[in-house]
Amino acid sequence: MRSHTGRRRNEQARRAILDAAVDLLLRAELPDISIERIATEAGVGRQTIYRWWPSKGAVLAEAMAERAEAAAPLPDTGTLAEDLRLFLRATFRTVGTEPAAGLLRALLAEAQRDPHAAAALEAFTAGRREQLRTLLERAAARGEVAAEADLAVLVEQLYGVLWYRLSITREALDDGLADRLAGAAVAQAAGSRSAG
Amino acid sequence: MRSHTGRRRNEQARRAILDAAVDLLLRAELPDISIERIATEAGVGRQTIYRWWPSKGAVLAEAMAERAEAAAPLPDTGTLAEDLRLFLRATFRTVGTEPAAGLLRALLAEAQRDPHAAAALEAFTAGRREQLRTLLERAAARGEVAAEADLAVLVEQLYGVLWYRLSITREALDDGLADRLAGAAVAQAAGSRSAG
């Protein structure tokens, strides 16, 4: 009884496909990148892509997830304001510049029509929200956050601005914005205290 | 020198095209609506679409802009909290349910690849931000907002949450969220005072 026969998955092909997808995004030559082009670029048969990924969105999602793996360690300076400032600056630097920005935009577009991409994007962003939530709760544990503060909403506000600028206004995601946003978040988290 | 010669644009055709585009979005039959299908659905030659719109995104954008024309009048209850609550509830009700939600999602996707759609979406959202900004500044004039509060960022936070849920998490945009968001915004606007 064989446990597995036949040729094994070719890791080089996998790499070539993901790299080709990102390369095409970077070059941003044409409005959209096709499976056809990815295969040609990667020097790979089209079927090899279909064998391992259910859709183009899934390829992009894997490419993105891979690049994002090196998640920045959460800063821990002791104050919410500083932690948030550092976290947002680091996030914006990665996500606000090419190639990541283009990748995310393409993935967002793809997610609107491809459920696989939607699921991948949701999973990815859920991890990010979790991370930010952790940062906020650490501050709450230190007593920097009012009891009534709605941390879940705050997380969505912060990432909301990021995606809003990425996909709609295309305004810069720079350090200045990170600082303003950190300030606003701190005001919101703390401010309810005086309102309470 | 003649000012205009030849047959005039057929308003019925224009209507049929925009309506067909929205109808297709509503039915959401296929992941993407093609110009071909819009033309067939509208009982119109394909060229008639190409004659008046530069791209599919431009058709969707015009369809959306038209539906959005009936902008809700800004509430004016005298308090920021209540104004915001009403405004967000009204906005979420329109935008968070079909057909508007699907239209916006499709337009967002299209805007990532089609500059015409991108421009149309940016113009549309700029108008919305302006409106919300007006609401906030009225409150500021009443002294409800701390001097240091960053209203521009606040506007982006609120709409950011809306689009984030629409396009990424697909969580409901309900009255509960509107209220929480209004609360958070008030806290942020007022809260800086204690931080100041």
Add this chain to the structure above:
Amino acid sequence: MRSHTGRRRNEQARRAILDAAVDLLLRAELPDISIERIATEAGVGRQTIYRWWPSKGAVLAEAMAERAEAAAPLPDTGTLAEDLRLFLRATFRTVGTEPAAGLLRALLAEAQRDPHAAAALEAFTAGRREQLRTLLERAAARGEVAAEADLAVLVEQLYGVLWYRLSITREALDDGLADRLAGAAVAQAAGSRSAG
């Protein structure tokens, strides 16, 4: 009861259309000339063409008929051989060179799909056959032709070679061919005598 009211046909437009059709053929830029292009070239509304001609083939036919009006006078040297030689040389010179050659080819093509063009071509060629037939019968009256000679077939043979070269082999229609053909025709007309 009025006999005719309203503006009269514009002769300049007619001329411009026929000239544009021939010009386009000459330039032979693209595989085929469209009504659209003729109209643009002629600086004329498309409807003006449709008003006066039933099809593109009819325009070409009229253009050709007009050019062919200046029919060469039948030579009359006293011998069949010489008459035929001169007639074929003159015909080949006109028809074997541009623009006439292209016009005839285009008309032939059009006649295969457009009944109007077919009728016009048949009428035109019938006139030509008549002419050649006259030449042959003059020789017969002089006793140069055997009684059994089939003049109708001979006419078709001569014009058959012309069109065969024009449309299929595209070999030159030069003086040499005219002379060989004249010789062959004389042999055929006279030759039956010995066979009789």
Add this chain to the structure above:
Amino acid sequence: MRSHTGRRRNEQARRAILDAAVDLLLRAELPDISIERIATEAGVGRQTIYRWWPSKGAVLAEAMAERAEAAAPLPDTGTLAEDLRLFLRATFRTVGTEPAAGLLRALLAEAQRDPHAAAALEAFTAGRREQLRTLLERAAARGEVAAEADLAVLVEQLYGVLWYRLSITREALDDGLADRLAGAAVAQAAGSRSAG
């Protein structure tokens, strides 16, 4: 280095395309048969036609060449008159009736605008001329033809009549014509003798 990879050409698809082309010609439903219709009729993707043929004319040409492959064996009765009579009768019977007549007319029209069709038609007719030339030279070897007779021209005369009737006058290509033409050709070939 591989000699050939990938799926092989589907012979059934090739057959279906050629058959559909001929079928459409037969039915002669529309003045012109489009690639679109051939593909639909054949149950084949449009690209499959473009992959293997450079133009519509090339498809028609291949369809015709295939039908013509079963070339009638040259008759060999011992006399030019009889050989020619039989050859022309057989040729006219094939070519003068549908579907062949329509096919040839369509191909002739196509050849006036499509170089591929022109080349195919020239190649096809060259073969036919060769055949007829052989028949004539066999008679010459038997001494039935005058030394000065211009066999090349005679071949063009005979096929010229065929195409002239096919494409211009559309008169019948019947046995009677074959016989008259054979008689005329014999007169021409032999007649030069008395003229010499």
Add this chain to the structure above:
DNA sequence: CCCTAAACGAGACGGTACGTCCGGTCTTAAT
């Protein structure tokens, strides 16, 4: 001198076909 009528240039309309590109499936020979 207007009135009616037709022809004019322009150009929008619903369509058909073009030739290209891509999607997702399949077949082939090689590994």
Add this chain to the structure above:
DNA sequence: ATTAAGACCGGACGTACCGTCTCGTTTAGGG
């Protein structure tokens, strides 16, 4: 069994024309 190659059917793309249908303008008698 997987791979690169590549043919297959299907179908959308954006363009070119088709023949028809308005438009407003121009030109010509007839009243």
